[in-house]
Amino acid sequence: MTTSTSELVDASVVERTLGVAMRHGAAFAEVFVEDKRTTGISLDDRRVEELTSGRDRGAGIRVVVGETTGFAHTADLSEKGLAEAAEAAAAVARSGGGGAREVALGDRRPVAPSRAEILPEGVEKATKVELLRRADEAARASGSSIVQVSAGYGDSRRRILVANSDGLLTGDDQVRTRFSVMCVASGDTGMQTGYESLALTVGFELFDRFPVEDAASVAAGRAVAKLSARPAPSGVLPIVIKSGTGGILFHEACGHGLEADHVVKDASAYRGRIGELVASPLVTLVDDGTPADQWGTASIDDEGRPAQRNVLIENGVLVDYMWDHLRARKEGRESSGNGRRQSYQHLPMVRMTNTYLIAGKDDPDEIVAQTPYGVYVAKLGGGQVNTATGDFVFGMTEAFLIENGRITEPLRDANLIGNGPDVLRKIDAVGDDFEMCPGTCGKDGQSVPVGCGQATLRVSGVTVGGTAGA
Amino acid sequence: MPELLDLAQRIAADARPGEQVEAYVSWHRDTDIRAYGGEVESLSSAESSGIGVRVLVGNRQGFAYVGNLDEGLAREALEEARDNAGFATHDEHAGLAVPDGVPVAPLELWDDALGALATEAKVALALDLERRVRAGDARIRQVVSSDYGDALGESAIATSTGIASSSRRTTCYLAADVVAGAGDDTQTGDGYTVGRGPGDLDVEAAVRDAIERSTRLLGARKPHSARLDVVLDRRVTATLLAVLAGTLSGEEVAKGRSLFAGRVGEEVAVPAITLVDDPTNPLAFGAAAVDAEGLACRRNALVEAGRLTGFLYDSYSARLAGTRSTGSAVRGGFKSTPGVGARALALVPGTLDQREVVRLVGDGLLVQGISGVHSGVNPVSGDFSVGAEGLMIRGGELAEPVREITIASTIQRMLQHVIAIGADVEWLPSSAAGVSLAIADIAMSGD
Numbered sequence: 001m002t003t004s005t006s007e008l009v010d011a012s013v014v015e016r017t018l019g020v021a022m023r024h025g026a027a028f029a030e031v032f033v034e035d036k037r038t039t040g041i042s043l044d045d046r047r048v049e050e051l052t053s054g055r056d057r058g059a060g061i062r063v064v065v066g067e068t069t070g071f072a073h074t075a076d077l078s079e080k081g082l083a084e085a086a087e088a089a090a091a092v093a094r095s096g097g098g099g100a101r102e103v104a105l106g107d108r109r110p111v112a113p114s115r116a117e118i119l120p121e122g123v124e125k126a127t128k129v130e131l132l133r134r135a136d137e138a139a140r141a142s143g144s145s146i147v148q149v150s151a152g153y154g155d156s157r158r159r160i161l162v163a164n165s166d167g168l169l170t171g172d173d174q175v176r177t178r179f180s181v182m183c184v185a186s187g188d189t190g191m192q193t194g195y196e197s198l199a200l201t202v203g204f205e206l207f208d209r210f211p212v213e214d215a216a217s218v219a220a221g222r223a224v225a226k227l228s229a230r231p232a233p234s235g236v237l238p239i240v241i242k243s244g245t246g247g248i249l250f251h252e253a254c255g256h257g258l259e260a261d262h263v264v265k266d267a268s269a270y271r272g273r274i275g276e277l278v279a280s281p282l283v284t285l286v287d288d289g290t291p292a293d294q295w296g297t298a299s300i301d302d303e304g305r306p307a308q309r310n311v312l313i314e315n316g317v318l319v320d321y322m323w324d325h326l327r328a329r330k331e332g333r334e335s336s337g338n339g340r341r342q343s344y345q346h347l348p349m350v351r352m353t354n355t356y357l358i359a360g361k362d363d364p365d366e367i368v369a370q371t372p373y374g375v376y377v378a379k380l381g382g383g384q385v386n387t388a389t390g391d392f393v394f395g396m397t398e399a400f401l402i403e404n405g406r407i408t409e410p411l412r413d414a415n416l417i418g419n420g421p422d423v424l425r426k427i428d429a430v431g432d433d434f435e436m437c438p439g440t441c442g443k444d445g446q447s448v449p450v451g452c453g454q455a456t457l458r459v460s461g462v463t464v465g466g467t468a469g470a
Numbered sequence: 471m472p473e474l475l476d477l478a479q480r481i482a483a484d485a486r487p488g489e490q491v492e493a494y495v496s497w498h499r500d501t502d503i504r505a506y507g508g509e510v511e512s513l514s515s516a517e518s519s520g521i522g523v524r525v526l527v528g529n530r531q532g533f534a535y536v537g538n539l540d541e542g543l544a545r546e547a548l549e550e551a552r553d554n555a556g557f558a559t560h561d562e563h564a565g566l567a568v569p570d571g572v573p574v575a576p577l578e579l580w581d582d583a584l585g586a587l588a589t590e591a592k593v594a595l596a597l598d599l600e601r602r603v604r605a606g607d608a609r610i611r612q613v614v615s616s617d618y619g620d621a622l623g624e625s626a627i628a629t630s631t632g633i634a635s636s637s638r639r640t641t642c643y644l645a646a647d648v649v650a651g652a653g654d655d656t657q658t659g660d661g662y663t664v665g666r667g668p669g670d671l672d673v674e675a676a677v678r679d680a681i682e683r684s685t686r687l688l689g690a691r692k693p694h695s696a697r698l699d700v701v702l703d704r705r706v707t708a709t710l711l712a713v714l715a716g717t718l719s720g721e722e723v724a725k726g727r728s729l730f731a732g733r734v735g736e737e738v739a740v741p742a743i744t745l746v747d748d749p750t751n752p753l754a755f756g757a758a759a760v761d762a763e764g765l766a767c768r769r770n771a772l773v774e775a776g777r778l779t780g781f782l783y784d785s786y787s788a789r790l791a792g793t794r795s796t797g798s799a800v801r802g803g804f805k806s807t808p809g810v811g812a813r814a815l816a817l818v819p820g821t822l823d824q825r826e827v828v829r830l831v832g833d834g835l836l837v838q839g840i841s842g843v844h845s846g847v848n849p850v851s852g853d854f855s856v857g858a859e860g861l862m863i864r865g866g867e868l869a870e871p872v873r874e875i876t877i878a879s880t881i882q883r884m885l886q887h888v889i890a891i892g893a894d895v896e897w898l899p900s901s902a903a904g905v906s907l908a909i910a911d912i913a914m915s916g917d
Contacts, residue, residue: 041557044725045724045725046559047558047559047561048557048558048559049531049558049559049561050531050532050533050554050555050558050807051532051533051554051555051557051558052532052533052534052535052554052806052807053533053534053535053547053550053551053554054534054535054536054537054805055535055536055537055543055547056537057537057538058537058538066509067506067507067509067510067511068509068510068511068512068513069511069512069513070512070513070514071512071513071514071515071516072514072515072516073516073518074516075518075519075537075538076538085516088515088516091589092510092513125553125554125557126557129557147726148725148726148727150725184726184727184850186726190729190851190852191726191727191729191850191851192850192851193848193850193851226851232855232878234695234876234878234913234914234915235695235915235916235917236917265506265612265614266611266612266614266649267612267614267647267649267658269656345516345518347512347514380845381844381845382842382844382845383842383845384841384842384844384845384857386658386841388614388649388656388657388658389656389657389658389873391841391857391859391873391874392841392857393841393842393845393846393856393857393876394842394845395842395844395845395846395855397845412851412853413846413848413851413853413855414846414853414855414876414878415842415845415846415855415856415857415876415878416876417842417857417874417875417876417915418874419874463692463874463875463876463915463916463917464876464915465846465855465856465857465875465876465877465878465913465915466855466878466913466915467855467878467879467913
């Protein structure tokens with residue numbers, strides 16, 4: 001299979017557009033073209049509610065003059081439309097410079113074909129719809145207390161072209177597929193919810209690898225288990241986090257604080273700490289855009305930089321931050337491949353890709369067995385961090401009490417709160433059972449797909465925000 | 471913009487016998503400026519537009535959108551939506567809105583002054599805000615961002631069932647994110663001001679908020695866990711009300727996903743609570759004359775003197791529940807179909823200002839900010855647990871700052887434990903209004 005960015009916009013048009021963008025004396029200009037097709041299907045209350053098809057196509061043009069970035073975007077991909085957007089973006093530089101500027105796209109890198117085995121457009125709509133019905137049936141078959149099921153299917157194919165005044169011309173073809181199930185269980189104690197999702201940077205083969213029935217019964221099981229849950233404790237307790245969803249702990253506890261845009265503005269608890277011990281020696285943290293099929297994986301970032309593996313913390317020592325083109329350029333270094341954007345209508349900024357903790361050597365069961373009293377977190381929901389103070393929260397959506405080294409009663413949903421640098425130091429066991437999980441990361445109004453991962457681990461003390469005396 | 475409505479009507483007119491077609495067309499022009507370190511860090515200005523087409527073939531619904539105003543592509547979207555409808559389940563309640571005769575309130579949400587404001591003037595506003603925040607207090611270490619943003623937007627909806635409506639609005643804001651420091655301690659805060667035009671912006675208020683909210687947390691420590699009474703600051707109440715709105719959606723109720731299902735007529739809150747969603751109030755940030763299906767927005771009382779009186783409905787959920795739409799359809803833009811939502815939810819205010827509410831509580835916690843709302847508040851079970859920061863209340867006065875705590879209860883319990891509602895209503899950039907709110911018996915988790 002071959003793909004070419006020339007399907008999006010002709011290279012000579014891109015060159016001339018960059019010339020327009022640069023002609024008022026800019027230091028850097030970039031053209032980002034995107035063509036995205038999406039399908040979404042929702043099922044709720046036993047009905048397939050609707051099937052949605054979407055098409056977004058346009059270009060974002062950025063021009064850097066001194067300390068200022070000018071940005072404009074257009075849905076008009078004709079040479080005239082692109083030139084108008086380039087003029088608008090370059091308007092920030094109008095006072096200085098002048099004359100024409102030639103840009104030659106000498107650094108042409110081939111577009112990596114999508115790794116998807118089954119492209120979404122090649123799958124019948126009816127086949128996609130059928131997945132939702134199967135999930136609905138499987139969830140309802142999980143128990144009579146399941147009173148409501150909703151499910152969602154989504155696929156996207158995003159083709160991008162990135163060219164800049166340094167002469168780079170490259171592109172990518174990104175196919176992503178996701179599926180989610182939400183169940184409501186009802187009992188004497190009220191209602192509870194359970195959720196599960198599948199999401200990978202692959203095509204429809206996702207469902208050969210992960211049957212939707214399994215996801216549905218996991219979601220149903222979570223809702224049912226919580227019907228008999230007791231309120232979570234309140235106070236500082238040891239927590240053991242199961243492999244997979246706990247990766248969000250690192251995404252929030254330190255990932256955002258290691259993004260260079262926060263760091264250079266003195267809005268990170270990790271500023272000026274390269275080379276220092278900032279975490280337990282058990283912590284080696286990596287951000288990696290390269291692992292096959294993961295939700296945050298892509299061949300290049302949205303600035304055309306090939307994805308790479310970046311070690312952020314090694315055996316507890318802070319090694320580096322994450323960089324995009326602009327911040328790296330100012331520091332006279334290379335981007336780390338972390339420049340990402342939600343769409344052509346957004347400016348790129350420093351974003352994580354797949355962020356994970358390298359597995360350790362401990363037996364996960366043994367970690368629980370050696371915890372006399374605490375909370376076992378089987379699934380985390382979303383989180384949020386204040387990068388300047390390091391304080392972060394994340395929600396437990398499936399949790400159990402640990403008593404005398406054994407997992408006992410289910411707990412109701414609650415948030416955990418901690419301080420990033422403090423929690424990293426308190427990690428005192430890391431298992432050998434690594435898993436990844438998908439997520440959506442929001443920053444400054446932009447959402448991008450990310451992956452998180454870790455092995456089962458223990459934090460010796462975190463504040464659990466329940467209502468019961470601990 | 472008559473052209474948008476004309477375009478929507480031309481698409482809707484393509485409905486075939488046995489079909490209903492809705493076209494939603496939107497256009498907006500946004501300017502976003504970020505100042506940092508006395509310079510413009512970024513300046514972005516662009517127009518965006520799109521068309522969403524919803525088709526009902528019989529009683530099966532399909533949808534498609536396209537991210538521009540090309541009529542040819544809109545017709546392709548119509549074909550795609552038509553094809554998509556064939557894969558939906560038959561649903562006797564599905565269908566578009568039909569005109570219901572409710573008059574549209576005269577609302578002016580457009581300020582010509584915004585369109586006339588030069589880019590240079592907008593840049594000056596962002597730079598001025600940064601300068602004033604920096605100069606306002608020696609403990610301000612960093613203004614991480616000082617933003618000016620505005621949007622001029624127009625939209626139109628037309629259907630083959632007789633809906634034809636259009637609306638336009640302007641909005642602008644100034645916002646600063648700051649880091650304050652003293653010794654080794656660092657705290658953050660933000661301040662903002664919003665309006666329909668530049669004349670509405672209260673820069674001084676944004677400066678004051680950014681400085682007060684960051685500096686008063688300096689020296690904050692983690693307190694011991696306790697069960698106590700809290701006063702929610704205005705912004706926190708607005709966030710809480712916006713979550714509550716989800717539980718009052720007629721669609722969630724009909725689908726058994728609301729803790730209020732089947733409870734109309736019951737006392738769900740203390741008698742002091744009267745909760746109204748009134749998008750026709752021009753003061754509300756979310757004010758709107760017509761909803762996302764083209765019906766007139768109207769005032770809807772949801773809780774009166776503690777008693778649950780009703781829910782919000784769009785056309786579909788109203789049919790599910792055997793009632794009429796309350797004009798409460800909302801949509802995220804042209805890329806999605808309408809759903810149910812509040813636009814201007816507010817508690818009827820009490821008589822005390824925040825200082826008096828704090829005095830009434832005597833000993834407790836003023837919650838300045840909360841975090842983790844999307845992961846910590848479950849609108850189905852009512853479980854509530856969020857991260858918080860604020861100031862302890864001792865002897866009726868604000869005392870030492872605290873951080874890295876959670877506050878927890880359930881939505882059901884909190885409504886029954888309201889002690890006082892402030893008089894200090896503030897319309898925030900949200901679907902709900904802020905007001906100081908005192909609630910008893912909350913679990914605070916700390917050390």
